[in-house]
Amino acid sequence: MKDDRLAAALGNASLLGVGYMLLRRWRLAIAAQVITVALVLILVSQKALWCEIALAVWWVAVVVHGWTAAGKPGTRPVREQRVIALCVTVPVLLAGGFFRYDAAGIQRDVAEARAAGDCAGVTAAQSKARYGDRVADAPGIEGLGVDVEACAELREIARMLPGTLPGHTNLLAEQFAKLDAVLAKPGQDKTVEKVLDEYLGSLTAQSPCNTVKLATWLRDRQKTRNVLDKAGPVGDGLVPGNQFACAQSEAKAAQWRAASYRYRELIARYPKAPVTSKARAALVVATLKVQLLDIRGLIDSGEYCAKPAAYGGAPRYRRGVNRALILGAQEEYTSQLPSQWKTTVPTNASVVICTEEVEDGPAIRTCPYVREGYNFDFYRTFRKVVVPVKIYAMRTGRLVKAAKVVIDGPACPAVYTDSSGLLPIAGETISTPVEPTAANIRAAFQPLLVRP
Structure with missing residues (x-):
């Protein structure tokens, strides 16, 4: 009986050193097992393609070496050697194939869920990966972690986006920058789009x-x-x-x-x-x-007269009576105008009359007076009252007219009461404004407010 080459190669194909055991090469069997375990651990931890290549190279190496190391006198029949090798290697290879197929199915499920924008489906599919799947296809299963990580980021973004709804555009800019970063990862268009669509739909509420x-x-x-x-x-x-x-x-x-x-x-x-x-x-x-x-x-x-402005809803400055909003310090006179000529409500005013400081008007008449208790005469010249005004159309804010309102009034009353308290000089002539009646004031302002 000889050690069977095929049995040794098949036994080593299990990566458990079974071929070396059949050859009674115990040290090689232990070394093979140690190296296999080390490569598997490295593969699981590094999850890199080179680890898979290294494991494949090791598999070929032990298979070839098992074939070449056989042929010497043995202790078991060839058939028994082959049965032992098959009983160990076939289950190992079948398990490897099964987990490789299962890993591919998980990757397919994750890809389908990702393509549908279903992050919950991505996470659920990835969670099905077992240790065997991670050994059989470590890089492929590891790649799923990128999708799971992207979905975790998207869940956080989706949690933060409602915080923008009160109008916080700075927060919105931050979340869109994060969405853009997730899009930089391969295959995340649909998952990002789903989060985006849900947010855009919430804006209308x-x-x-x-x-x-x-x-x-x-x-x-x-x-x-x-x-x-x-x-x-x-x-x-x-x-x-x-x-x-x-x-x-x-x-x-x-x-x-x-x-x-x-x-x-x-x-x-x-x-x-x-x-x-x-x-x-x-x-x-x-x-x-x-x-x-x-x-x-x-x-x-008090700035209107310096900065006249328009109010488009005001009545037009037209024929007939135009109600005026009267501004300035000459209320002594303007207060006596008819109520239908004036208003305090801007919306009712056709014009704004801005009054300025009173000026002395033309002289009407000079009359002598005797100061009670004093034996001398003095004179008073009674003059009309002049009120400079500027008239602005309320509707446009434009100057309609700048004029001087000349107010007439009675002159030389029989008794004149001087409330100034000053003693006049004998023979002096004092200029005195008339005290107009309401009719005088009305007659003076009428041409401005009642247009023919």
């Missing part, structure tokens, strides 16, 4: 003003030539309707300046959008409200 912030950021985001670019058109489509709705809510809250800005931006950016015609109509109202706020601010601060 938010308040319009917050949605506008986020949609505008998405619209203006710099393109990266990957699946994330689909967010741009989605954001662009969300802006018009939400911009209008946001402006409407601001208008309802009397935030007219903000609403006006949004209407203008919408009209300029989306002139053909379905809501743009509504925005134009709403802008007219908002513009008037803003003008009115400006007008009231100028009036309250």
